[in-house]
Every structure is written in structure tokens, then in C-alpha cells.
Amino acid sequence: MxxxxxxxxxxxxxxxxxxxxxxxxxxxxxxxxxxxxxxxxxxxxxxxxxxxxxxxxxxxxxxxxxxxxxxxxxxxxxxRAVGDAPLPRAADGRLVLAVDVSPWLRPDANTSPDRCFCHTYGRGRDEHRMIPGWPYSFVAALEFGPTSWTAILDAIRLPPGADVVAITAEQLREVVQRLLAAGHWTAGDPEILIVMDAGYDAPRIAFLLADLPVQILGRLRGDRVFRRPAPPYVYNLKGGRPPKHGGEFVFGDPATWNTPNVSTTTDNTHYGAATAQAWDRLHPILTHRAAWADFPGDLPVIEGTVIRLQVDHLPSGGDPKPVWLWWSRVDATAEDVDRAWMAFLRRFDIEHTFRLLKQTLGWTAPRxxxxxxxxxxxxxxxxxxxxxxxxxxxxxxxxxxxxxxxxxxxxxxxxxxxxxxxxxAKIPSPVRAPKPSRPGPGRPPGSSNRKRATVHDVGRVLATGEAYARPEHHKKGTKPRRKG
Known part of the structure; x- marks a missing residue:
């Protein structure tokens, strides 16, 4: 060099x-x-x-x-200092951001406030547990190609009972605004792509960030039901308002899919032949409940592209299941579909960063x-x-x-x-030389701590203030919500 x-x-x-x-x-x-x-x-x-x-x-x-x-x-x-540093980009020069939550588990810290139950994986064979801790939401810029490098841009601790989607949307807004201020994106550049897993409401985040130059790509559960665009209005003598939604698109019922707008097949080193099918202008049905309970006026129709990815085999040798993705843009081309699912696979690079932070840099080591x-x-x-x-x-x-x-x-x-x-050793250090000192006397021998620490309960409430109850369709042995 x-x-x-x-x-x-x-x-x-x-x-x-x-x-x-x-x-x-x-x-x-x-x-x-x-x-x-x-x-x-x-x-x-x-x-x-x-x-x-x-x-x-x-x-x-x-x-x-x-x-x-x-x-x-x-x-x-x-x-701002982290955002001003050089950032990795995709092959087309696009910034690709990933957002995910990683917990700092503190199950025995009864005197630590603001803990909540964190969803953990890998605690046993097909076993998921809720363990007390501090969940942190991370945003990182992804790099193109197989690598374990990411660029962490932000991290916030999620308080108990927080509306995770609203907090994540505000966090992403601040990150994107800092990137714009640092000159990482200018007018005419490809829009920033943000990828997320199934734990996020991708259509709602896309609606909250509609004024920014971003695209949202999120994974969906396999039991979701979307709707097609409303058919053209036909005058009816009986009256009635025009339809707002079209026919159903049931993920678990191939009879409702019809012919995809785009279909591509790509050979992949790890997964074999990867077939991606895309259906244009599909949207979920929103109701005045939960996050949309206080929305003024009619609820919006958030259209996007639904992508179904099916691979031949997995590197682990397991049975490959189809992956459903939702992209916040419409009129997708074959190039757009391939770029979307390949970017989603790069999202798993952030898991390598979490492992580095915890196992090597000692992020969760201190008590x-x-x-x-x-x-x-x-x-x-x-x-x-x-x-x-x-x-x-x-x-x-x-x-x-x-x-x-x-x-x-x-x-x-x-x-x-x-x-x-x-x-x-090649970089000047701004640190001043330490001053000589002696350790303090500490607590007198034989004395006890007279000030007891406050014990805090683990928060497990929803954003609406209601107590958490596990949905029936999440319990083991229950059937999916929709199969057609």
C-alpha cells in the first residue's frame, strides 16, 4: 500500500x-x-x-x-462522529441499513430498573424463552458480499411497554437525517434500502417514513392475508360506497395467488436454485385497533410488492421453507426483485456483529x-x-x-x-497522563451496607398499557391463523 x-x-x-x-x-x-x-x-x-x-x-x-x-x-x-465515518455500500452504490434488536440479558438483576422480558432464541431444541434484560435496537449499514463486517450507526435501549415500531421508525428517521447531513446521500442517488425481520410491522414503518428517500423491505409471517387493489368502480342503482379493497391474497393458499407479475430463478452457491415470485400492489387491511386506534380519518392503503422466495436446500441440511418479503415500492422489475431478496440475506450479517460485541468485545459482560x-x-x-x-x-x-x-x-x-x-502506537493519543493517587479507605471492616437497593419488577406491558398475554396462534400446537 x-x-x-x-x-x-x-x-x-x-x-x-x-x-x-x-x-x-x-x-x-x-x-x-x-x-x-x-x-x-x-x-x-x-x-x-x-x-x-x-x-x-x-x-x-x-x-x-x-x-x-x-x-x-x-x-x-x-x-454524528460515527455517521461521518466512511460507510460500506452495495454493488450499485446504494446504502443498505439493517435494524434489529439484541438483548442484554439480566435475569438475576432484581435491583436494576427498566428491565423487560426479552425474546431469546436457541435456548433449547425449538425453544424460545422470555428472559428479563435490556433490549437494544441497533441500526447498521451492511456491506456487499459474504462478510461479517457491518457499520453500527445507532443503538437505543427499549423501555418496558414501548411501542417498538414507533420507536424504531423514529430511530431510523434520525439515522437517515444524520446520513443526509453527512453527505452520504444526495439527490439522484439510489434510495436507501432498510431491511428488517418479521418482528417489525414493515408497512407501518414505510408509512411513517414515507417522506424520506428510503425503501422498506421486511419479512412477513407465512399466515398473513393481503388484499389486491380495489376493482374499478361500477355504478350501482342500490348505492353504497366504492370498494376499498380487492380480492384476498392468502399466503398459505396458492389458489389465491394467480400469476405472479415477476418470476426469476438464480443459482446460489449456498442455497442452490433460488426462485423468487413477486406480486404487485398488495396491501394489508388496517383496522382502528392497537397502533391505528387513534389514527384520524380513514385508514391508509399501504401498497407494496410481496415476494416469495423458495430455495432448493439450506446449508444446514434442513427442510427449506418459503420466505415471504414485503417491499414498499411497486412496479418491481426482475432486477428489483433479485436485489431485494439478496439484500435481505445480507441482513443476517448483523448477527455476526452481535456475536462479536458479546463474545469478543464484552458488551454484555459487565454486571x-x-x-x-x-x-x-x-x-x-x-x-x-x-x-x-x-x-x-x-x-x-x-x-x-x-x-x-x-x-x-x-x-x-x-x-x-x-x-x-x-x-x-502510530496515532497520537489525546489522553493526559494519570495523576498519582491512593485508593480510598472503603467501608470500615465489620460494617454492613445499611442502604438497601430498591427492587424493581420486570415490565411486561404493551404500548397501550395493557398487560401482556400471549396470542393463541403463538402457542405451541395451534394452527396458523389462515390457510385459505
Whole structure:
């Protein structure tokens, strides 16, 4: 690599580190060194206090806990610094964003407020559980091609009883506005594509973000029922209002599908022949209930394209089931359909980022009590991940003897982290030298804690304030809502 290019990329990394330091408002030296310890320590971060033993952490373990619990962080300023950094793009130059929720499980933290029941997977064979914790909503920019890299742009903690769709829509609006302000999208560029899983109401999010240059792509349950456009109005002597909806499109009943508007077949390395069928201008029927209860006037008709993806086989060898997608645009071409389902498959890259945050960077390792401290530590982990992404083209492959060599552009985040200590030595640090001090006397021997911590119940209420009750069609052994 040419020296000028190396210096330019080092300048980008140094600029972000300087912006990160300026976003710290209290205990900034400690919090900045804590992020460096996360990046430079050997192995995975298992406990918070062990970071005090890293050479990059020049202060004691008391300062470490004091920085996490009482430090200051201007999250808005750090959000802008993350958004100003270079972002990955798809093959056509389009920004592709993924939104998903990852929980910080805290089942035994009875003294921690604002916990709610988090839906977890993989706790047993086909077993899903609701475990108390702090759910965080992440937004990340996806990269084109098979990779485990993403660019985390935002993270917020979801409070108990929150309207997840409304909060997610507002979070996406703020992220897109920051991207527009940073110049990542200008007039004439392809619209930003936002992909999400089945836990989100994609049509409602598309309606809430209709004024932004975005497209929404979300997965749908296999028992949904959509409607076609209303037929042309024919005058009737008996009167009556014109129809608002057309015939039914039942996902579980092929007899209601008719001929698709677009049908494509693509050979895929992992899934074999992937057949995608698309039906244009389908919409769900909305009612004045739940999220639409207070909507003024007539409910809107949110049209989009329904895509059914069927593959030959799965890499795991299981039985492949069809995947239903809803795209917020109409009049889709074959190229649009292929780009949509391929972008949805890239959504799973964010799962690699969650595993890196939890298993390597130690995002959920600390046993913190205060939710504000959890938010502070979450953004320190995001700042560390962003530095790894910016250091990616500069890192050397310090592989283990049993690992295969990789090209510089194919290095994983864990391998980039191994060489970050060498890159850190080439960048000036804004941290001031620590002052000599002595540890405090602590609690007198033999005394007990006279101030008991408050015990908080786990919140499990809906956005309407009603108590949560599991729907009948979600219970094991029940039949789907519609089969035709």
C-alpha cells in the first residue's frame, strides 16, 4: 500500500478517535483508555475489571468503575462522529441499513430498573424463552458480499411497554437525517434500502417514513392475508360506497395467488436454485385497533410488492421453507426483485456483529445496575467496533499457526483487533497522563451496607398499557391463523 494512502487512512482513524474523545464529557481519560483496553487486550473480554490490567489502561480498577458508573458521554455527538465515518455500500452504490434488536440479558438483576422480558432464541431444541434484560435496537449499514463486517450507526435501549415500531421508525428517521447531513446521500442517488425481520410491522414503518428517500423491505409471517387493489368502480342503482379493497391474497393458499407479475430463478452457491415470485400492489387491511386506534380519518392503503422466495436446500441440511418479503415500492422489475431478496440475506450479517460485541468485545459482560451506565458502556463498545472497521485496511494478518491465511480485504474483525495495538502506537493519543493517587479507605471492616437497593419488577406491558398475554396462534400446537 502506498504511503500516502496509509497516511490518509491513519488520519481518518485518528480523526474519529479525536471525535470520540471530545464526545466524552466526564472521566474522559478513563473512558477513552477503557475503549483502548477493549481493543488491545488479548483474547475475549470476559470481565470488566480485567481491562484494568491491560497496558493501555494506565489507571486503577477503581477509576474504571467510577468512569462507567459516573462518567459522561454526549451520545448525540458520538452518533454524528460515527455517521461521518466512511460507510460500506452495495454493488450499485446504494446504502443498505439493517435494524434489529439484541438483548442484554439480566435475569438475576432484581435491583436494576427498566428491565423487560426479552425474546431469546436457541435456548433449547425449538425453544424460545422470555428472559428479563435490556433490549437494544441497533441500526447498521451492511456491506456487499459474504462478510461479517457491518457499520453500527445507532443503538437505543427499549423501555418496558414501548411501542417498538414507533420507536424504531423514529430511530431510523434520525439515522437517515444524520446520513443526509453527512453527505452520504444526495439527490439522484439510489434510495436507501432498510431491511428488517418479521418482528417489525414493515408497512407501518414505510408509512411513517414515507417522506424520506428510503425503501422498506421486511419479512412477513407465512399466515398473513393481503388484499389486491380495489376493482374499478361500477355504478350501482342500490348505492353504497366504492370498494376499498380487492380480492384476498392468502399466503398459505396458492389458489389465491394467480400469476405472479415477476418470476426469476438464480443459482446460489449456498442455497442452490433460488426462485423468487413477486406480486404487485398488495396491501394489508388496517383496522382502528392497537397502533391505528387513534389514527384520524380513514385508514391508509399501504401498497407494496410481496415476494416469495423458495430455495432448493439450506446449508444446514434442513427442510427449506418459503420466505415471504414485503417491499414498499411497486412496479418491481426482475432486477428489483433479485436485489431485494439478496439484500435481505445480507441482513443476517448483523448477527455476526452481535456475536462479536458479546463474545469478543464484552458488551454484555459487565454486571451493571444502572441503565445509564449500560447505555454508556454500549456506546463505548460501538466506538471500539467503529475503530476496528476504520483500521481494517491498515491491519496485518496476525494469524494463529492453525489458521488459514486471508487476504487483507478479507480479514475478520477479530483478526483486525489482534493488530490494533501496533496501529495505536502510530496515532497520537489525546489522553493526559494519570495523576498519582491512593485508593480510598472503603467501608470500615465489620460494617454492613445499611442502604438497601430498591427492587424493581420486570415490565411486561404493551404500548397501550395493557398487560401482556400471549396470542393463541403463538402457542405451541395451534394452527396458523389462515390457510385459505
Amino acid at each position: 502506498q504511503p500516502a494512502i496509509v497516511c490518509g487512512r491513519l488520519a481518518v482513524l485518528a480523526g474519529f478517535r479525536r471525535g470520540f474523545y471530545e464526545a466524552l464529557t466526564a472521566r474522559r481519560d478513563e473512558l477513552f483508555e477503557l475503549a483502548d483496553a477493549v481493543l488491545c487486550t488479548d483474547g475475549a473480554v470476559k470481565t470488566l475489571v480485567e481491562l484494568a490490567l491491560a497496558p493501555e489502561h494506565q489507571r486503577g480498577h477503581g477509576a474504571l468503575y467510577d468512569g462507567i458508573n459516573h462518567g459522561g458521554l454526549d451520545i448525540g455527538r458520538l452518533r 451493571l445496575r444502572d441503565p445509564a451506565a449500560a447505555d454508556r458502556w454500549t456506546w463505548i463498545a460501538i466506538a471500539a467496533h467503529t475503530q476496528l472497521r476504520l483500521a481494517r485496511p491498515l491491519a496485518s494478518d496476525l494469524r494463529r499457526p492453525w489458521e488459514k491465511p486471508l487476504d487483507p480485504e478479507r480479514l475478520t474483525p477479530a483478526r483486525v483487533r489482534r493488530g490494533f495495538r501496533n496501529l495505536r
